[in-house]
Amino acid sequence: MHARNYRLPALVAVVLFAVSATGDPGSVYEPDGRMKFPKDYREWIFLSSGLDMSYREMPGMGDHSMFDNVFVEPAAYRVFLRTGTWPEETRFALETRGAKGKGSINQRGKFQSGEPMGVEVHVKDAKRFAGGWAFFGFQGTESAPQIPTGAECYACHQKNGAVDTTFVQFYPTLLGIAKQKGTLRSAYPQ
Amino acid sequence: MHARNYRLPALVAVVLFAVSATGDPGSVYEPDGRMKFPKDYREWIFLSSGLDMSYREMPGMGDHSMFDNVFVEPAAYRVFLRTGTWPEETRFALETRGAKGKGSINQRGKFQSGEPMGVEVHVKDAKRFAGGWAFFGFQGTESAPQIPTGAECYACHQKNGAVDTTFVQFYPTLLGIAKQKGTLRSAYPQ
Numbered sequence: 001m002h003a004r005n006y007r008l009p010a011l012v013a014v015v016l017f018a019v020s021a022t023g024d025p026g027s028v029y030e031p032d033g034r035m036k037f038p039k040d041y042r043e044w045i046f047l048s049s050g051l052d053m054s055y056r057e058m059p060g061m062g063d064h065s066m067f068d069n070v071f072v073e074p075a076a077y078r079v080f081l082r083t084g085t086w087p088e089e090t091r092f093a094l095e096t097r098g099a100k101g102k103g104s105i106n107q108r109g110k111f112q113s114g115e116p117m118g119v120e121v122h123v124k125d126a127k128r129f130a131g132g133w134a135f136f137g138f139q140g141t142e143s144a145p146q147i148p149t150g151a152e153c154y155a156c157h158q159k160n161g162a163v164d165t166t167f168v169q170f171y172p173t174l175l176g177i178a179k180q181k182g183t184l185r186s187a188y189p190q
Numbered sequence: 191m192h193a194r195n196y197r198l199p200a201l202v203a204v205v206l207f208a209v210s211a212t213g214d215p216g217s218v219y220e221p222d223g224r225m226k227f228p229k230d231y232r233e234w235i236f237l238s239s240g241l242d243m244s245y246r247e248m249p250g251m252g253d254h255s256m257f258d259n260v261f262v263e264p265a266a267y268r269v270f271l272r273t274g275t276w277p278e279e280t281r282f283a284l285e286t287r288g289a290k291g292k293g294s295i296n297q298r299g300k301f302q303s304g305e306p307m308g309v310e311v312h313v314k315d316a317k318r319f320a321g322g323w324a325f326f327g328f329q330g331t332e333s334a335p336q337i338p339t340g341a342e343c344y345a346c347h348q349k350n351g352a353v354d355t356t357f358v359q360f361y362p363t364l365l366g367i368a369k370q371k372g373t374l375r376s377a378y379p380q
Binding site: 042043045046048049050051052053054055056067069071074077097099103104105106107108109110111112113114115156160162167169170172173188189190 | 243287295296
């Protein structure tokens with residue numbers, strides 16, 4: 001009985017990897033290169049959330065307060081646990097959602113409320129993108145064109161990402177793994 | 191080719207359900223009734239996070255600032271998407287983690303940092319618990335005894351949970367589903 005219980009999850013893992021490995025680019029991109037909205041990103045692995053994070057000193061959002069939630073695809077997450085690096089075709093999703101103070105029985109602090117204010121995908125694909133990584137910004141669930149490589153996000157991730165242009169310094173469950181595997185950039189901003 | 195791509199995820203779903211349905215209580219509980227620490231909860235489905243939420247008017251945490259992250263088991267989540275209700279054996283995990291302001295390139299707002307400060311599990315199991323649900327509080331990864339049913343969490347969830355003693359009013363991706371399926375309590379605090 002025990003042997004059987006252990007074998008089933010292994011089978012699941014094998015099937016999941018098979019699905020991932022035969023991934024059809026048509027499920028991710030339109031023929032014209034726009035990325036399809038990743039409908040299932042809320043079922044990816046959660047990495048962390050922040051509230052009103054900003055990389056600049058000056059306030060810029062007025063009265064708006066929002067959470068960001070970061071997810072990564074399960075197959076890529078499992079590779080990172082094993083190696084401390086991201087495989088080709090890894091996708092991250094960054095979702096922003098409104099922060100609410102008083103509501104229901106909550107009296108203080110902030111909770112997430114309402115529909116997403118936006119979803120951005122960061123994708124690794126050296127065959128497809130010069131520089132190896134690309135960003136796509138979605139409004140609603142329409143397919144989206146690549147954000148031009150001159151945009152600030154590219155230079156900032158390149159300069160400050162702790163592992164391979166990604167902000168592993170902000171993902172508490174991954175930072176220790178990168179340290180252990182020796183995959184942190186030597187001079188990332190701590 | 192398309193037919194094949196669609197069939198594989200279906201197979202995965204069937205296998206996952208099979209694993210879930212044959213779930214051995216020995217994987218969740220010790221023989222003495224303590225719950226084992228759910229080692230894989232960070233791979234469950236993320237429902238939401240909050241910062242310094244409190245159901246009381248008065249401040250009580252001094253200088254501590256922390257995020258809470260809520261996860262639910264994937265099989266239970268899929269049942270909720272379909273029905274707006276939680277099946278028997280559903281487990282939620284509530285994790286608290288320190289909130290940090292300035293750090294790395296972050297200048298404002300808060301991000302999550304460090305090890306979990308605690309993990310609490312809310313579990314549905316009418317065969318095992320009078321009242322149908324129970325709470326378990328973990329310090330570290332040791333197995334934990336049930337929190338006594340006189341504790342405030344039981345009465346508060348019972349009185350204020352929007353769906354079956356759970357705080358669906360704070361889970362933005364589930365609230366609409368519960369509305370649509372008609373499973374919200376008629377008088378939950380909005």
